Amino acid sequence: MSSLSRNDYRTLVLSALGGALEFYDFIIFVFFAVVIGQLFFPPDMPDWLRQLQTFGIFAAGYLARPLGGIVMAHFGDLLGRKRMFMLSILLMSLPTLVIGLLPTYAVIGIWAPILLLTLRIMQGAAIGGEVPGAWVFVSEHVSEKHVGFACGTLTAGLTGGILLGSLVATAVHQMYSPAELLSEGWRVPFILGGLFGLLSVWLRQWLQETPVFKEMQARKLLADELPLKTVVRAHRASVVLTMAMTWLLSAAIIVMILMTPILVQKLYAIPAAAALQAGSIATLFLSFGCIVFGALSDRFGAGRVLAAGCVMLGFTAMLFYSQMAVAPQYINPLYALCGFFVGVIGVIPAAAVRAFPPVVRFSGLSFSYNVAYAVFGGLTPVLVSLCLPLDPMAPAHYVLLLSGAGVLIGLYLIRCEKKVE
Structure with missing residues (x-):
């Protein structure tokens, strides 16, 4: 891989890092599903129904992926890869941060699960654009003979987000008692994910539009x-x-x-x-x-x-x-x-x-x-x-x-x- 330039490596590192943080933001919900179920639904609700509705909100993120991905891809093919690449991580980071700050059912009642569902749908739309968008972005930045390495590295970053979520969830459960976790501890991984995601948005501004898209734009081939x-x-x-x-x-x-x-x-x-x-x-x-x-x-x-x-x-x-x-x-x-x-x-x-x-x-x-x-x-x-x-x-x-x-x-x-x- 010695023929990759310094800019190629920078693109891969920033893309993989952003992808890892975005996937972390998407997946961290499942590690705290039990706690979220206790806090965002009525306390007298049966456990099985609370668990079903909590995982239903988690699943809503997956159902929103196709629509979000198709819309962002449409504009990515017409307006540029980089714009959608930055938009996807912004649409993931902000909802993650807001989830960490949301009032619970005890404070605002039925609005708590409704807002949580809305934010989860936004996360799903974002991840639908991020994954294919990231693959396209890195593949169009490197030479044809390094596309496999570039896409494999980006995929490693995405799967690294799962590992990061697991490690953070384990650490939070060890740091807080069950009562502390229900009080404020559960908010920590969401707030961290949102803040680091916003940092990734800032870092991605240093990335360049892909040479392939620039050429199509210049030759009016869009x-x-x-x-x-x-x-x-x-x-x-x-x-x-x-x-x-x-x-x-x-x-x-x-x-x-x-x-x-x-x-x-x-x-x-x-x-x-x-x-x-x-x-x-x-x-x-x-x-x-x-x-x-x-x-x-x-x-x-x-x-x-x-x-x-x-x-x-x-x-x-x-x-x-x-x-x-x-x-x-x-x-x-x-x-x-x-x-x-x-x-x-x-x-x-x-x-x-x-x-x-x-x-x-x-x-x-x-x-x-x-x-x-x-x-x-x-x-x-x-x-x-x-x-x-x-x-x-x-x-x-x-x-x-x-x-x-x-x-x-x-x-x-x-x-x-x-x-x-």
């Missing part, structure tokens, strides 16, 4: 109709490909990173502290894996790396769940190994970016990714949960199935790469 209309009419194959890759990405992240620490507690009686610690280790190795697989795709091609990585992802997922039943003491190394191969998702953004021409790239990627993530991201926990009573290995089998699909996608990409050559 879309002369709705970019999304062009995507749906002329790039359906790319939409299907990106949606399929997003299904793989969502399955790997949701099942192996977000659900597994909870599932191993229930399935194998692993203590919560041990499961969460192992989850943090796996997320760290995931971030490392994203960079490694992204860099490998620049050298050997996205198709070959995706196919080989998915073979190992399926194998390590099966190995992890089968061994937890007989050797739970090895949870840390086994989960770290699996987390590393979840990092094969670092190949996906580069392949998706290349699937669309620059003039509609932001809209094509954002539409395909956000719609697919909203559908498959919502269905995956439900499907796995429904299958668990029948099959204790359901999480591993689900990831194995999607890994098989990933191998087929990899073979398809190899074929496409040969045609380009």
